[in-house]
Amino acid sequence: MASDMASDTGSDTASGTKPPTTSARPVRPTGSLSAWEGMARQYDYWLTVLKRTWRGGVVSSFLTPLLYVVAMGVLLGGFIEGDPDRLEGASSYLAFVVPGLVASHAMTIAVSESTYPVMGSIKWHKTFFAQLATPLAVRDLVNAYVAFVMFRVASACAVFMLVIAPFGVFATWWGPILAWLSQVLVGFAFTTLVFSYSARLKSEEGFGLLFRLGVIPLTLFSGAFFPISNLGPVLEWVARLTPLWHGVSLSRMFCVDRIDWALAALNVTVLVTLTVVGWFLAVRNLDRRLEV
Amino acid sequence: MISARGLRKAFGDFEAVKGIDVEVRRGEAFGFLGPNGAGKSSTMRMIASVSPVSSGELRILGMDPATDGPAIRGRLGVCPQEDTLDNELNVFDNLYIYGRYFGIDRATCRERAQELLEFAQITDKAKAKVEDLSGGMKRRLTIARSLINNPDLLLLDEPTTGLDPQARHVLWDQLFRLKQAGVTLVITTHYMDEAEQLCDRLVVMDKGLIAAEGSPRQLIDAHSTREVAELRFGVGEHEALAEKIEDLGERIEVLPDRLLVYSDHGEDVVTAVLDRGLHPIATLVRRSTLEDVFLRLTGRSLAD
Structure with missing residues (x-):
């Protein structure tokens, strides 16, 4: 049976050019795909996933956060009259809370898309096992998965920011764009880290722990709803160590246009580092998990 | 390949x-x-x-x-x-x-x-x-x-x-x-x-x-005979009866529910068993299969 995609898989170059000894492993296995090709081949799969799930996504990605804005920002925030210095430079509580809300929203989407669905692809639907029987490698699976989650995070945050723009909460036109990129960065860090956690997890009980001891405290105490200086000196430093705070800090600085570039550089460094570490852990953990 | x-x-x-x-x-x-x-x-x-x-x-x-x-x-x-x-x-x-x-x-x-x-x-x-x-x-x-x-x-x-x-x-x-x-x-x-x-x-x-x-x-061909005679007796009798008929075949296997007698001529085995005054509940003569090969090689049946 003639193979019409032999050149795609690199099989035609495999046997002839291989060195006689196999002790030295090549940097890239024969026929392995470029990162881009590995993701492109999964495009159709993720497109069908998106077609299937976007309706539910609209509610959780767009509607829920808007309810938060109305309840926390407008109705609760109406009682709060802080001067801009106590609100980290925001002109109103709404202007203060929105950048934090969007950043923590980025985290929530990233976490929920990287918990049960990852376990499902390993344990329930075995999607990863089916995909791994093709030229795709574990690395390609992680890349495409993260890319899909990031599409969800980026689009949800963009819509959120656009909808909120007419309410006059942004100090400049360009600040919100940088804030949006910061929110995307939050998504990256949480997606890769939580993916690596989920890839190791044998039962879904671990997710309850993650939400109760991770997501909820982070949402409440990472400076999204109130300045972390209110926490007192010790807890303030604890808050500064959490990944979400770095995202909230960036998102708010850019939205209210009171930017400390040195702090911004630190925030970005932390989030990028977490993303890179998370990615390596995700690939390693999934690789170990799928070896049965 | x-x-x-x-x-x-x-x-x-x-x-x-x-x-x-x-x-x-x-x-x-x-x-x-x-x-x-x-x-x-x-x-x-x-x-x-x-x-x-x-x-x-x-x-x-x-x-x-x-x-x-x-x-x-x-x-x-x-x-x-x-x-x-x-x-x-x-x-x-x-x-x-x-x-x-x-x-x-x-x-x-x-x-x-x-x-x-x-x-x-x-x-x-x-x-x-x-x-x-x-x-x-x-x-x-x-x-x-x-x-x-x-x-x-x-x-x-x-x-x-x-x-x-x-x-x-x-x-x-x-x-x-x-x-x-x-x-x-x-x-x-x-x-x-x-x-x-x-x-x-x-x-x-x-x-x-x-x-x-x-x-x-x-x-x-290498690990079994051409035919197998399967003899089913009452529960618990197989072990004892095996001794009485083990000379009838090349080999005999005792399973919990039946005896397997390996011979190239299965029908002759059944006739000889009846001649000795033994009365199996059920008998079956069949060709050897890979199951018999497996039993021979490992001492266990595939279903175990």
Whole structure:
């Protein structure tokens, strides 16, 4: 049976050019795909996933956060009259809370898309096992998965920011764009880290722990709803160590246009580092998990 | 197509495959026969280049899975033991999307998917959900999916486990057609009839090792007699009665529910048993099968 995609898989170059000894492993296995090709081949799969799930996504990605804005920002925030210095430079509580809300929203989407669905692809639907029987490698699976989650995070945050723009909460036109990129960065860090956690997890009980001891405290105490200086000196430093705070800090600085570039550089460094570490852990953990 | 030397697979302290030598040639149907836990599936996953070899040498299509994994997988078709079909996708999309993973362009993918639906006799189910298919249809879809890249080598892990007899025969027929089309098949099974039906050559695996190798006919000739007389007596009597008739055959096996007397002339054994004044509840004379070979080689039946 003639193979019409032999050149795609690199099989035609495999046997002839291989060195006689196999002790030295090549940097890239024969026929392995470029990162881009590995993701492109999964495009159709993720497109069908998106077609299937976007309706539910609209509610959780767009509607829920808007309810938060109305309840926390407008109705609760109406009682709060802080001067801009106590609100980290925001002109109103709404202007203060929105950048934090969007950043923590980025985290929530990233976490929920990287918990049960990852376990499902390993344990329930075995999607990863089916995909791994093709030229795709574990690395390609992680890349495409993260890319899909990031599409969800980026689009949800963009819509959120656009909808909120007419309410006059942004100090400049360009600040919100940088804030949006910061929110995307939050998504990256949480997606890769939580993916690596989920890839190791044998039962879904671990997710309850993650939400109760991770997501909820982070949402409440990472400076999204109130300045972390209110926490007192010790807890303030604890808050500064959490990944979400770095995202909230960036998102708010850019939205209210009171930017400390040195702090911004630190925030970005932390989030990028977490993303890179998370990615390596995700690939390693999934690789170990799928070896049965 | 496949060449293994001293192949081993260990999971921590547990050694699933303990050093096997296997040679599979182009165009043949090769079987791994053995009970559950014999190391068949571990061997298959190493051949499928998804499970790293612990030690020994393995070459698939002339390549080393450790360094050429993606290139090898691009030319394999894999039908795993547990269905890994995507329940969220319809039948057609299961084929189409899988083809995309191999880098097949969209138009070719659609064409191939359509052909394979016909091959699997599920064309009318193209838009159906996977979960609405019968067990036999799911298996056929899994096999169809494994053919989307026109593989040189097709790996089938327990292809008919859990299917009813009719569905098994439909599947066997399709595997025959593939074999005639020149596809090399590697099959694991714990059904001796399946191994006899499908395999040109097979190895009997037990506890991670190869116990015997050859064609089904060769194995039966080498390790069993032409016929077997099965004698069923009352519960608990078999052990004692075995001593009284063990001279009637070349060999005798005591199973919990019956005695197996191995002889080239089964009917003569039954006559002689009756002549000795013994009255089995039921008797059956049949040809030796791979089951008997397995019993001989391991002292256990395949169902254990």
